[in-house]
Amino acid sequence: MSVSGIRPRPTLKDIARLAEASPSTVSAVLSGTWQARRISESTADRVRRVADEQGFSINRQARGLRRGRSDMVGLILPMHDNRFFAATAQSFEAEARARHLCPVVVSTLRDPAEEIRTVERLISYAVDSLVIAGASDPVAIGALCRAAGVRHVYVDLPGEDAPSVLSDNFGGAKVLTEALLDRMAPGSGPRALPYFVGGSPADSATARRSDGFRAAVSQRLGQVAPDQVLACGYAPSRATAELAALCDRLGGLPAALFVNSLTVFEGALRHIVTLPASDLEGTVFGCYDHDPIASFLPFPVHMLRQNSEAMIARAFALIDEEDVEPRVIEIAPDLVPPRTIRPGTLFDLG
Amino acid sequence: MSVSGIRPRPTLKDIARLAEASPSTVSAVLSGTWQARRISESTADRVRRVADEQGFSINRQARGLRRGRSDMVGLILPMHDNRFFAATAQSFEAEARARHLCPVVVSTLRDPAEEIRTVERLISYAVDSLVIAGASDPVAIGALCRAAGVRHVYVDLPGEDAPSVLSDNFGGAKVLTEALLDRMAPGSGPRALPYFVGGSPADSATARRSDGFRAAVSQRLGQVAPDQVLACGYAPSRATAELAALCDRLGGLPAALFVNSLTVFEGALRHIVTLPASDLEGTVFGCYDHDPIASFLPFPVHMLRQNSEAMIARAFALIDEEDVEPRVIEIAPDLVPPRTIRPGTLFDLG
């Protein structure tokens, strides 16, 4: 309204002057510390009224500087565009807000240099603590956090210097593999075997998952050939090629296919759609990760839904308890069975 | 190494003392302002060396307080767990980093109160600017931003007091509808018509999309009955029920179905899988939003991929140019045709 345009936002001092109180009183009233400083109800009311009238909102940079903290918690992610990490971010925000902390979510595209820069930056904004999901250089991250005295917890991929909350990759893979073995068509020869595809052997999650796969298979079938595990990375295009080569070798799809992630699954699909429809009949699919639309595909896909909510809840509990003991905590994923196929519908393969 | 444990991180003053320079010199050297203050190369080198040795990293709360800004940019999202918003977040981070700004992404679950609280909070952390995606209360947001002098841009859903970068909902819906009309089986009676399902009529995106749908249909078929547009919200369960009711009325699926979002699509699928396979043959699907796995379903789904990258790039350009003129900028989404179906494969419906 005024010709002068926007005026600077009021500071705590302005409120103090207007409410005829001292800055410390205003500070105490507005930050809820006033129980300690037995401030009279009337003063408190007056201060609050003036603050409201003036549309006062505190300068958190100043408050943070003075208190040596920021009331922000950081979450570092490889990327947003991924069901698991997106769900992780969602849970993270809920937990942060329940604690009146400001959630700050930043992704690093699995670039170790970017990851380090991000950690440094968040520390220099004085985040109170840090959750690191899918760390690519946990050693460097740990060094930075320790130097700055910032509590941190690893999620999804482990670190050595602080607690890690991971998916139960071994157990989950074992359960999923068992589900596949249960449904697998009996037969003999290499096509009658289950195969594992996707992921990087350098990555501890893939290692644990393929171990779980091997454990289940060898328990049921007695042995696992090395070529039943094809860790060809996470890129869809690599998965397409790898599956094509496998089908070539076997003369068709194997009886069961354990797919290590949704991106790998997408790549696998690209090959599958080129196959004769009859080829699908003898195959069961499993995927370590869940996608609601995948459950509507015209063949059974057993999926594992990682429990990101429980993982993040656990991570926050560790931070709350100031528990910094390095160790691995595993959270079981949930097995999502394929949807029941009703005879006569589109998805009846018979 | 030392028995005393972690020591406090060095401040700029510490570096000054160790480098035998004044705090102002160190500040100038470390923040690149030193060209202005013609500092000697040797001093600059010495300062940088000491800073490195000490592992100095600046306290951004202090810097921000002094400079009256924070070098943070905020992105407000309805939720992370959604392909479009996740892609938006990803692009946002890339643009922010290209400008040496710290991206801060926060979601609000479409809760207007939470949204306001989040905007207030980010402002009180002194974010330099704000991108608001899917605003549920743009009027209140605008008031806060203006009072604080924070530049802002709306994305996905418009605001009145600042520029808005939106998907070209009308044009996109028209193009998608035309693709459906092109592929639609000829016939007569209500089943031979295209239907629009999902979204809320209160939401401007849905309004524009259904307008685009109507424009394309009336141009081709001469008229559109009111009951061809079923804005039943975004919840999957509502969509399932709505589609079931429609099929009931029509005696089967309509010749074409325009689905307003992926969540609606998921709900629609739940009904579709209960239908006899032969029912699908005469129907084409369209979805405003893209999902890679949906393209592998055993019937053709035309999808629209919103160009979040271009939208965010435009939003940042507006912020860079300090362009605050309220207006709507529309970005065309890309039509993703259904995958080619090869005869004899699983996905050959014939």
Add this chain to the structure above:
DNA sequence: TTGAAAGCGCTAACAT
């Protein structure tokens, strides 16, 4: 080419 000093807005001793 550099240093001294004020002060950003807030909180927490320490007064009273």
Add this chain to the structure above:
DNA sequence: ATGTTAGCGCTTTCAA
């Protein structure tokens, strides 16, 4: 029950 004051770590005149 409330006010005074020092100072968090930094940037920026202003002085030299």
